[in-house]
Amino acid sequence: xxxxxxxxxxxxxxTDDMTVREAIEILYTHRLPGVPLVDEDFRxxxxxxxxxxxxxxxxDYVKRxxxxxxxxxxxxxxxxxxxxxxxxxSEVKKWTPVVEEEDTDLTALKLMLExxxxxxxxxxxxxxxxxxxxxxxxxxxxxxxxxxxxxxxEEEK
Amino acid sequence: xHITFTVAVIALFALVYVFLMTDIRHRTAVAMLxxxxxxxxxxxxxxxxxxxxxxxxxxxxxxxxxxxxxVGILAHSGFFEYLGVRTLQLSKGDPVKFFFGxxxxxxxxSAFLDNVTTVLxxxxxxxxxxxxxxxxxxPFLLGEIMASNIGGTATLIGDPPNIMIGTGAGLSFIQFxxxxxxxxxxxxxxxxxxxxxxxxxxxxxxxPDGVEEKIKGFEPDKAIKNRYLMRAGLAILLFVIxxxxxxxxIGVSEAVVALLGxxxxxxxxxxxxxxxxxxxxxxxxxxxxxxxLFIIVGYLDSTGVLDxxxxxxxxxxxxxxxxxxxxxxxxxxxxxxxxxxxxxxxTMIPVISxxxxxxxxxxxxxxxxxxxxxxxxxxxxGTVIGASANVVVSGIAxxxxxxxxxxxxxxxxxxxxxxxxxxxxxxxxFLATL
Numbered sequence: 001x002x003x004x005x006x007x008x009x010x011x012x013x014x015t016d017d018m019t020v021r022e023a024i025e026i027l028y029t030h031r032l033p034g035v036p037l038v039d040e041d042f043r044x045x046x047x048x049x050x051x052x053x054x055x056x057x058x059x060d061y062v063k064r065x066x067x068x069x070x071x072x073x074x075x076x077x078x079x080x081x082x083x084x085x086x087x088x089x090s091e092v093k094k095w096t097p098v099v100e101e102e103d104t105d106l107t108a109l110k111l112m113l114e115x116x117x118x119x120x121x122x123x124x125x126x127x128x129x130x131x132x133x134x135x136x137x138x139x140x141x142x143x144x145x146x147x148x149x150x151x152x153x154e155e156e157k
Numbered sequence: 158x159h160i161t162f163t164v165a166v167i168a169l170f171a172l173v174y175v176f177l178m179t180d181i182r183h184r185t186a187v188a189m190l191x192x193x194x195x196x197x198x199x200x201x202x203x204x205x206x207x208x209x210x211x212x213x214x215x216x217x218x219x220x221x222x223x224x225x226x227x228v229g230i231l232a233h234s235g236f237f238e239y240l241g242v243r244t245l246q247l248s249k250g251d252p253v254k255f256f257f258g259x260x261x262x263x264x265x266x267s268a269f270l271d272n273v274t275t276v277l278x279x280x281x282x283x284x285x286x287x288x289x290x291x292x293x294x295x296p297f298l299l300g301e302i303m304a305s306n307i308g309g310t311a312t313l314i315g316d317p318p319n320i321m322i323g324t325g326a327g328l329s330f331i332q333f334x335x336x337x338x339x340x341x342x343x344x345x346x347x348x349x350x351x352x353x354x355x356x357x358x359x360x361x362x363x364x365p366d367g368v369e370e371k372i373k374g375f376e377p378d379k380a381i382k383n384r385y386l387m388r389a390g391l392a393i394l395l396f397v398i399x400x401x402x403x404x405x406x407i408g409v410s411e412a413v414v415a416l417l418g419x420x421x422x423x424x425x426x427x428x429x430x431x432x433x434x435x436x437x438x439x440x441x442x443x444x445x446x447x448x449x450l451f452i453i454v455g456y457l458d459s460t461g462v463l464d465x466x467x468x469x470x471x472x473x474x475x476x477x478x479x480x481x482x483x484x485x486x487x488x489x490x491x492x493x494x495x496x497x498x499x500x501x502x503x504t505m506i507p508v509i510s511x512x513x514x515x516x517x518x519x520x521x522x523x524x525x526x527x528x529x530x531x532x533x534x535x536x537x538x539g540t541v542i543g544a545s546a547n548v549v550v551s552g553i554a555x556x557x558x559x560x561x562x563x564x565x566x567x568x569x570x571x572x573x574x575x576x577x578x579x580x581x582x583x584x585x586x587f588l589a590t591l
Contacts, residue, residue: 060556061284064277066235067382070242072374074289 004101033118047096188449212455216412223415234387237278264308296356311341467511489532494539541566
């Protein structure tokens, strides 16, 4: 199966002139785990997600501790988020792998697992955003394909 | 010995040292290539004599591996964070008390466990607590580095140079306790006060209200991720330390004790996955580094060059024991401040052995060995690259936006090191003249 048979033609994206605060708004209101970051020509230049923002606001030393359950609530996250909330979204962007329409479902799924991404941008040959692909979209498309094939076989019988 | 062979071995050894100093390649890669090339040259000259196997001090390797396994299990259990949080609570949020508490805790832990593991686990906690208290983390970070290096000097198992000296010179755990622990305790206390006085005005809380409330919110018990692992790890650590104390009496080497403890620790882990993890975390690259150095230094020793160095040292010191001790102490310290103390100690062990073989009266109370140990371990505090703990702490600090560089480190590290070395000199002077 090819990416072009599966992907979601949704051009929701974050542009590089937005702030971290606006990115969080878009992610939350659209209920998306992650959104491509694009320049003014809609070329994909990165990826912003709940994970990429969390990664920045959890201090490095906290990540190194075996556990955090013994910490009292002293508002570390609020303090860290306050310091970057109104900064350009590029501060929380991550690099992202991309797929093209002619790539296979297997390529897309493998890339997502390898790079821990829930969403991959689908781009044309000039790296312009065409839509996104998710693991769930791939899985559901495959289920539909199997069902269709079965139905066809039965009809033929 | 063939003169061409001698020249080739010295050249290879020098080349390895240059690469280690410039740090442009990983130290293990440098040492392995150096060892392999030296064996190659040796076999070209003398055929396959398999000499290199006898150069490897497997006791040192076994001791290091055994202790690395035990510390790995304790690290997994969350025990170190528990200790750190307990220290914080006992200090009631008073930065001065917390500073001294962490300093002594780190020194004590480093005396029995690997310095790098100790600071790797303590540094994040220090950064976290100083962030809560809103105080400058610098004195605490420098404290971590120096406490671990000075504490590591205290016992046979505290620091790699001591392990090498212990097995290389045949000194027992008890001898280290008798001759190095008391002076190390004094050094730890003096260094803590010294650093405290340097940073005296950095320990004031900006917002003293509510700090005690914040500290009360910590629940140290929750820091323990795996209670069973912690108990097993601690029981084995205790078992191993007790055996270290009596190893001399029952005639078992420290290496075998550590090996027994390490394997028993793995056996007690139960689940296969954690065993894999703990074994993976043993610093195999460091062990390979040791192995390679033993081979290079073994060949160098076989050429008689190190014997000549020993002769030269006797000549320089005029055969005077005190002068010799001071040359070893201060010379080792200066070199270890800039070069990895592991290859340095490996090279110096045959030199000191040769000195003692020439004139056993130079080594009353094993004073030459203690001078080497103190010089190599304490010298590591001199610069930001002097020891592994320094590199680890400054690396973590950098990732959290705190710059510990050559310059700002030296301002504190150099005077503290000199101060500690002066105290050690006085001690060694008495030991040498006693």
